[in-house]
Amino acid sequence: MQEMRIDGKTMKLTDYLGKVFECSCGRTHYTRLEAAEIKENAVEMLPDYLRKFGYRHIYLVSDDITYEIAGRRIREMLAKEGFSVQNHVFRTKALVPDEEALGEMLLALNPDFEVMIAVGTGSINDLVRFFSYRTKRPFVTVATAPPMDGFASTVAALITGHCKTTYETHSPRLIIGDTAILKDAPFPMISAGLGDILGKFTCLCDWKLSRIINGEYYCQAMVDMVNNCIQDVYQNAARVKEKDQEAVGKVMEALVQTGVAMSFAGNSRPAAGCEHHLSHYWEMLFLQKDLPPVLHGAKVGIGTVMILRAAELLQITPVNFEAARNHARSYCPEQWETDIRRVYGAAAAGIIQLERDSGKNRTEGVLKRIDVIQEHWEEIQGLLRELPKAERMKSLLKQLDAPYYPAQKGITDEMLWNGIVYAKETRSRYTILQLLWDLGLSESMADQLVAYVNQEAICGVLD
Numbered sequence: 001m002q003e004m005r006i007d008g009k010t011m012k013l014t015d016y017l018g019k020v021f022e023c024s025c026g027r028t029h030y031t032r033l034e035a036a037e038i039k040e041n042a043v044e045m046l047p048d049y050l051r052k053f054g055y056r057h058i059y060l061v062s063d064d065i066t067y068e069i070a071g072r073r074i075r076e077m078l079a080k081e082g083f084s085v086q087n088h089v090f091r092t093k094a095l096v097p098d099e100e101a102l103g104e105m106l107l108a109l110n111p112d113f114e115v116m117i118a119v120g121t122g123s124i125n126d127l128v129r130f131f132s133y134r135t136k137r138p139f140v141t142v143a144t145a146p147p148m149d150g151f152a153s154t155v156a157a158l159i160t161g162h163c164k165t166t167y168e169t170h171s172p173r174l175i176i177g178d179t180a181i182l183k184d185a186p187f188p189m190i191s192a193g194l195g196d197i198l199g200k201f202t203c204l205c206d207w208k209l210s211r212i213i214n215g216e217y218y219c220q221a222m223v224d225m226v227n228n229c230i231q232d233v234y235q236n237a238a239r240v241k242e243k244d245q246e247a248v249g250k251v252m253e254a255l256v257q258t259g260v261a262m263s264f265a266g267n268s269r270p271a272a273g274c275e276h277h278l279s280h281y282w283e284m285l286f287l288q289k290d291l292p293p294v295l296h297g298a299k300v301g302i303g304t305v306m307i308l309r310a311a312e313l314l315q316i317t318p319v320n321f322e323a324a325r326n327h328a329r330s331y332c333p334e335q336w337e338t339d340i341r342r343v344y345g346a347a348a349a350g351i352i353q354l355e356r357d358s359g360k361n362r363t364e365g366v367l368k369r370i371d372v373i374q375e376h377w378e379e380i381q382g383l384l385r386e387l388p389k390a391e392r393m394k395s396l397l398k399q400l401d402a403p404y405y406p407a408q409k410g411i412t413d414e415m416l417w418n419g420i421v422y423a424k425e426t427r428s429r430y431t432i433l434q435l436l437w438d439l440g441l442s443e444s445m446a447d448q449l450v451a452y453v454n455q456e457a458i459c460g461v462l463d
Helices: 042-053 064-080 099-107 122-134 187-198 200-214 220-241 245-265 274-288 296-315 321-329 333-358 363-375 377-386 390-399 413-426 432-438 442-458
Strands: 020-022 028-030 035-039 057-063 084-090 115-120 139-143 155-160 163-168 174-178
Touching: 028 245, 035 042, 035 245, 042 064, 042 115, 042 139, 042 174, 057 064, 057 122, 064 084, 064 115, 084 099, 099 122, 115 122, 122 139, 122 155, 155 274, 163 274, 163 333, 174 245, 187 200, 187 220, 187 245, 187 296, 187 390, 200 220, 200 274, 200 296, 200 363, 200 377, 200 432, 220 245, 220 390, 274 296, 274 333, 274 413, 274 432, 296 377, 296 390, 296 413, 296 432, 296 442, 321 363, 333 413, 363 377, 363 432, 413 432, 413 442, 432 442
Parallel strands: 035 174, 057 084, 057 115, 115 139, 139 174
Antiparallel strands: 020 028, 155 163
16 A cells, blocks of 8 residues: 655656545545546547556447547547447437436347446436436546536436435546547636636535545545646636646546546545535526527535635624524425425425435534534634635636626526525535524525626626
């Protein structure tokens, strides 16, 4: 075993792969991701890797867009190299990673396959990750764009029972990120990747909050890993707008490395916090209303600006801890369930069951947390002060032609308000949004954030 030591100046993505680390946090960290090739013409390395792994029978999965970008080329290349290739192309206009899509993959299945190859980004990878895990086969990812951080993750985010649900699965053995392909992706997909990375500011704050308030397991090594990714992307943001091939490759590396951190943790805690919960909530609403989908990273970027502004407002809000305790005592589970059915619609059943299982809103637990929050309030305020300013984040996203306010992507005032109050229910994880709930400030904060975005619109700030 190697003791894990993080050196931000020298440790790169490949340094984490194929190793097992004994960490100072007391846990053993490893990832099943064995290799990541992020360079020009990396896709040409795929046949050699498949031979090295001992695979001959391939199940290749793409959609009608990613098939034309890289799937057809891969299919023809592998066939020419003597591989047996079973090919499935999703033909739906907007692929949703749900039960229907999984069923389609099952019906197209030749059971003799040895490895799956996902050609695409979020939905394709989540579907292949889940399907390969359940069929006890490995998989390989060939990315066609860098819009999200789930490439190396061990979890798959699927829409099941109308609810965005995270399933424990496994990592790919290999990730291919051909920068010649990635740089030609539509720029909104590239900027979405930036939005996903910049959301790590708030998610790491959430993790630190939970360590203080709940005594949750915490690993500084993983935090350092993710911070390194944030800073690398932050410094190269201007070059990304120019579609500079090296800079786009840096975004892809950062997205993969944050996925490795998730593998080390065994869950998404190092890379997803309340900014992601807002994204999940809005995604469920968009699906139910049959609205055009919005890229995950774009929603995360918007959510990050909202959470940063909430953190700023919380720093200047007088907190009455006795009023917070009275608010906790007034909690009515029946009324809460009524509210959840109203704001979650068809996804409500899964959300209600999650709360019944976790009990995060129960009065006794909230009261205990309020005691801890009051005791550590100065420390918590210090964490909030370390976050970037919302205006700085908004300015950076604006420079990248990325969305930074809800209305730019069709997220209404009602969706924003309900998100601030209820998006925390998508997970049992402690975040800034749960902190607002514990303090009895969720609704007043939602009011202030709606007023904030509307004031910007009135002043003509929004493009």
